[in-house]
Every structure is written in structure tokens, then in C-alpha cells.
Amino acid sequence: MFHLILTACVAANSGQCLDLLLPEGDAATQQDCLAAAQRISGEWIAARPDLTATKSTCRETTEVETVDLEEVAPGIWVRRGIIAQIEAENRGRIANLSVVIGRDSVAVIDAGASRAEGQALYAAIRRLTMKPISHLVLTHMHPDHVLGASVFTEAGATVMASAKLPPALEARAMTYLENFDRILGPREMIGTSITLPVALVEESDRIDLGERVLELRAVLTAHTDNDLMVRDETTGALFTGDLVFRGLTPVVDGSINGWLNWLAEPPAPGGVIVPGHGEIAQNWQEAVAKQADLxxxxxxxxxxxxxxxxxxxxxxxxxxxxxxxxxxxxxxxxxxxxxxxxxxxxxxxxx
Ligand SMILES: [Zn+2]
Incomplete structure (x- = not known):
């Protein structure tokens, strides 16, 4: 597959430029990609007055920057974030991001800290499969998990989250973007915007990927007031978002009592547990004991x-x-x- 890469620069500072992957330009051949490149790039940049475009090219998937994905259970791939606070050196890439591949389509769980991180995840998925990315699930509002979302909506994914996420994210959106601009630098944040979910989970919901169903469950206020966990019915794998921290000190941005209540009710035993930060755990005890004690x-x-x-x-x-x-x-x-x-x-x- 070929991908349309648009080099976009900060309008106010043309020395700050970044290569952006525009999924709408994906094509089987370089010729097809180039044929639509000018129109797609032109429309995309016209909608963003804070950016200017310098050039667009078409590159094969193998030539696009990706993140490393590791298969932790059949059809489940995880990009493990760096265990650190957000800083320029780690490009904010500290959250675990997951990919679940079904018979018909793919779901992504969390999108990363920037458009740049989201599109690197997108390209990594495209090295694995050409199936459509039907869903992006955001586990909670924090910027290291949500700011990479735009590339997936452009790829056609439906963004899902707790019904409590939109007001929480909207209230913090400007602060998140300003902080990340300052910490990671304006170049790293080129093309990054706030993407709100369109499919809201009040209590629970299901995603059918074809012979594979994900169960989504909204959680009472714990790490934040909009935590959502995801369970893969096929393997029993549980994606907790930041309800589980390993290695990186847990952040209380919701309710410590609520969080301890959640920890006191382990889900049915199942497969691997993918925390929001840190190592994959094989069981509940391994996942949460140290955090619960703290x-x-x-x-x-x-x-x-x-x-x-x-x-x-x-x-x-x-x-x-x-x-x-x-x-x-x-x-x-x-x-x-x-x-x-x-x-x-x-x-x-x-x-
Ligand atoms: Zn968080």
C-alpha cells in the first residue's frame, strides 16, 4: 500500500515542519496515490489555517515511520509506552496503545499523545493488515491517550468513549494542547487536534469485529471520571486504560475511594491484562497488587x-x-x- 505524506509547517514559523500521513490518500499503487494527492492535500490544509503545506509525496508502508507492535495474545498487538512522565525526549509516547484484529475489521484502543504518534501507530497497523479500522476506543480523557485520534477518524474509524468523556475533555482541551506544545514543541504537535467521540458508552456496549467481540464498560469515577475498560471476549484480554498503572506512579485525577472500590472488585478471570502504562500482566493479582497497596x-x-x-x-x-x-x-x-x-x-x- 502507498500512503499520501503531506509535509506541513507551522504557518507562523515555516522552519517547523512535519510529515503527516493522510489516510484518505491510501492507494494500492503509487500512481493512484499521486493522482489524488493534490486534491486531498489541498482540502486537508485548506481546513487548517494555522498550517501551510510545502509538498506531498506517496510512500510505501515500509518507508513510513511506525511504532513497534508486540503480539500479546492471538490478534492482539500492543505498543508499550515508555515508563516516564511526558517530556520532549520521549515525544510524549508514554501510554500503551492496543490493536485488536477481527475477521472483518480492526479496533484501536487509545491513540497516543499527538497526530505524529497516532499516524505512526496507523502505519504500524497497516504493516500487519489492510482491514478497515472500524473503531477507536478512548479509555479516558488524558492527552497521552487521546491526542492522536484525528488520523483514525480520517481513516473512517468510529470513536467511542465513556459518555462522561466529552465534557471532561472539552474543559481541558486548551490546557492539554498548550502544555503539549510547550513540552513537546510546536513541530511535534503539528496536525494535532482534539477529536471528540461520537459513540458514547453510558454503561456498556459491544463492538463486533467479525468473529470477535469487544465488550466496553464505563466505570464509576476512579482514575478519572470517564474511565472505560475493554474486554476481548475471544481471549479474555482486558484493557484497563489507566485504571492500572505499572512502573509509572499512578495519578489520582478522579477519586481515590472510587479507584479502591474498583480495585476491590476483580473482573472474571481471563486473559492478559494490558495496563495504561507499564508491563502486560498475566493475571489480576500481578496487574494490581502493587498499585492497590500504594x-x-x-x-x-x-x-x-x-x-x-x-x-x-x-x-x-x-x-x-x-x-x-x-x-x-x-x-x-x-x-x-x-x-x-x-x-x-x-x-x-x-x-
Ligand atoms: Zn490517565
Whole structure:
């Protein structure tokens, strides 16, 4: 397959340019790709006044930048994110992104931190299969999971998420884009935009990929207020999004009590568990034990501080100190735990 690659530059700074893959231009031959290139590129860039185009070319799938996909169960491929906080050096590529291939079509679970990351995932999928990408499921609103979505909607995928995701993402959209522009740089973010889901999951839903069904389940407020987990009925594989962190310190952006409630109710035993960050786990215990222990101790420490009348400004650094013994195996521990302790304090002071 050949892909249309448009070199787009920041209109305000023509030195900042990035190659964008426009899925609408996919074609079986280079000739067919080139024939439509000018029209597709022209329409795409005309809709984006913040960008200018310099040239478009057609490249074979093998010549396009991809991400590494690893098959973790039959027909299930995962790009494992780097276990770190978002920084320029890792291009924000820290979230695990998954691909499930059915008989008729493909579902993608989470899209990455930028158009650039999303399209590298798209190209990696195209090295595996030419089947249509029918669905993109967003596990929650966080930018490292959702900002790569536009390339999949252009490829024809229906974007699905918790019904609570759109207002949460819209409220944070400008902040996310400004922060990522600052951290990753404007070049890396060329073509990145907010894509809202069109298929909203109130409680549960199903995706039929042909001889393979994915079950989607919205979760009560835990990591965020719009978490959604996905289960593959064929292999029992569970995609938890950031309801499970491994290696990277868990971030409380929803409710620590809600998260612990979710952790206390393990799903039916099944296949592999793909966390939002970190290594794939073979079972529930392996996936969540370390995280559950950390969150329980965090909640207990915060409750004690509140009970003893400590103001938050005094409590937070003390809690970080108290929990330091648990830091082994968690990246970015003190910084994230300080933020988590603040969030938990605000939640638990009303108990
Ligand atoms: Zn998250």
C-alpha cells in the first residue's frame, strides 16, 4: 500500500515542519496515490489555517515511520509506552496503545499523545493488515491517550468513549494542547487536534469485529471520571486504560475511594491484562497488587493527617515522606505522590 505524506509547517514559523500521513490518500499503487494527492492535500490544509503545506509525496508502508507492535495474545498487538512522565525526549509516547484484529475489521484502543504518534501507530497497523479500522476506543480523557485520534477518524474509524468523556475533555482541551506544545514543541504537535467521540458508552456496549467481540464498560469515577475498560471476549484480554498503572506512579485525577472500590472488585478471570502504562500482566493479582497497596497506604496517610487537623500544606510533604518506603519500582514517585496526596486530601476532608 502507498500512503499520501503531506509535509506541513507551522504557518507562523515555516522552519517547523512535519510529515503527516493522510489516510484518505491510501492507494494500492503509487500512481493512484499521486493522482489524488493534490486534491486531498489541498482540502486537508485548506481546513487548517494555522498550517501551510510545502509538498506531498506517496510512500510505501515500509518507508513510513511506525511504532513497534508486540503480539500479546492471538490478534492482539500492543505498543508499550515508555515508563516516564511526558517530556520532549520521549515525544510524549508514554501510554500503551492496543490493536485488536477481527475477521472483518480492526479496533484501536487509545491513540497516543499527538497526530505524529497516532499516524505512526496507523502505519504500524497497516504493516500487519489492510482491514478497515472500524473503531477507536478512548479509555479516558488524558492527552497521552487521546491526542492522536484525528488520523483514525480520517481513516473512517468510529470513536467511542465513556459518555462522561466529552465534557471532561472539552474543559481541558486548551490546557492539554498548550502544555503539549510547550513540552513537546510546536513541530511535534503539528496536525494535532482534539477529536471528540461520537459513540458514547453510558454503561456498556459491544463492538463486533467479525468473529470477535469487544465488550466496553464505563466505570464509576476512579482514575478519572470517564474511565472505560475493554474486554476481548475471544481471549479474555482486558484493557484497563489507566485504571492500572505499572512502573509509572499512578495519578489520582478522579477519586481515590472510587479507584479502591474498583480495585476491590476483580473482573472474571481471563486473559492478559494490558495496563495504561507499564508491563502486560498475566493475571489480576500481578496487574494490581502493587498499585492497590500504594493507594491504600496513601488513603490511610491522608485520613490520618486530616484527623489530626493538619492543613494540606503541612500534610502533603509529610505524606510523601511517609510513603517514600514504597517508592521502589515506581517512576516519578515523589512528584506524582505529592499531587495525589493533594487530590486525596481535597476528596477525603469531606468524609
Ligand atoms: Zn490517565
Amino acid at each position: 493507594l491504600v497506604q496513601l488513603r490511610d496517610s491522608v485520613r490520618k493527617s486530616i484527623a489530626s487537623g493538619q492543613p494540606m500544606s503541612v500534610a502533603v510533604p509529610e505524606i510523601v515522606d511517609q510513603l517514600q518506603g514504597l517508592a521502589d519500582g515506581w517512576t516519578d514517585f515523589p512528584e506524582t505522590i505529592a499531587r495525589d496526596a493533594t487530590a486525596a486530601y481535597k476528596e477525603l476532608e469531606w468524609e
